[in-house]
Amino acid sequence: MIKAIAVDKDGTFLKSDHTYDKAYFEKIFDELKRQDIKFIVASGNQYAQLQSFFPEKDQHITYVAENGAVTYYDNELMTSYYFDQQLIYDVVETLTRYFKLTDIVLSGIQSAYVKQICSDEFLNFISNYYYDIEKVASFKQIENDNFVKVAMRIKDKDLVEKVINTLETKFAGELRAVTSGNDSVDLILPNVNKGVAIQDVLKQWGIKHDELLAFGDANNDIEMLDLTTHSYAMANCSPEVEAVAQHKAPSNDDSGVLQVIEQYLKRQK
Structure with missing residues (x-):
């Protein structure tokens, strides 16, 4: 049973032109809310930039930004780690x-x-x-x-x-x-990454690692993908990511993340 989903943004959730199929996503997102599945956007990007892609969804999306250095939910800073x-x-x-x-x-x-x-x-x-x-x-x-x-x-x-x-x-x-x-x-930071940040929020929610579905394409996704057996490397991923992930998803340009999520949601109905 999947209770949380974590997706990288660029090269994973977004297409190469920095867009995504909004109609397809809204359909999937409505079902995620119905099944009470947490949705996490985990990226090396800035929080404000991530937030701009999902307007009016702050109460339903957790943002792990800056490769895990900051985590936000409902416009509130949950955790932060910073350099000297x-x-x-x-x-x-x-x-x-x-x-x-x-x-x-x-x-x-x-x-x-x-x-x-x-x-x-x-x-x-x-x-x-x-x-x-x-x-x-x-x-x-x-x-x-x-x-x-x-x-x-x-x-x-x-x-x-x-x-x-x-x-x-x-x-x-x-x-x-x-x-x-x-x-x-x-x-x-050497001990801060997407995996550490997501592990923190899963613990707060009482969700086990094998109840997480995760998607990534680049090396800053490795620790996140390594958390769960339900890990997917995108078709366009790095060799290191392919070696860590348990499964392969279709290309980001084919909405591969949404395709895989849809399959899981059908099984859990």
């Missing part, structure tokens, strides 16, 4: 000094932040994943916020490997680097 601020400044200095990276976004609980020197291309790119974005001359001028994630876009795959190896060596035990699709690299 000086660590983030040291990380950004390493990225800019050694790798000349400027397309960096800091995710705070209040907003997302980019430097004024970031490229217009990067700003347009991250607008697909962040709803509230502020430009600042220096990250050090940010006040009254806590940083939950650092993200960057690196198109050179060899450079991705160098950046990840350098950061995980220099800041061992203080951060973890994960790829999240679309040339994106996320720096997250």
Whole structure:
């Protein structure tokens, strides 16, 4: 019996054009509410951005945002985990000094932040994943916020490997680097991920791991998929995700998540 469903957003629930079949979803969502099945949107994206895709559903959707760093339900912050601020400044200095990276976004609980020197291309790119974005001359001028994630876009795959190896060596035990699709690299807290956050809410609800249905496509979904035997890798997933998930779902462009959920709902009627 499935009592909760967790879905990644980009590359999983959303199609490649960042849309989803709203009529199909409304049909499925009505049945989820009827069967009292919890619906969790779990993403590396910002809470405000996730929320914008599901208007007027705050009382029915739990949002695990920023790769598990923040969890919201009904517009209330349930849990949050954030970095030491000086660590983030040291990380950004390493990225800019050694790798000349400027397309960096800091995710705070209040907003997302980019430097004024970031490229217009990067700003347009991250607008697909962040709803509230502020430009600042220096990250050090940010006040009254806590940083939950650092993200960057690196198109050179060899450079991705160098950046990840350098950061995980220099800041061992203080951060973890994960790829999240679309040339994106996320720096997250080492013991915080979608799986940890979802485990917390399942415990609050009294729901067992094998009562969870989960979907993902990228490496930041691995811990979430590893929670349950009802785990689905999308047709377009990474090799690492395919190795962890117990099942394969149709492509995100074919509404694969909704197809699989519909099958489960029919069995539980």
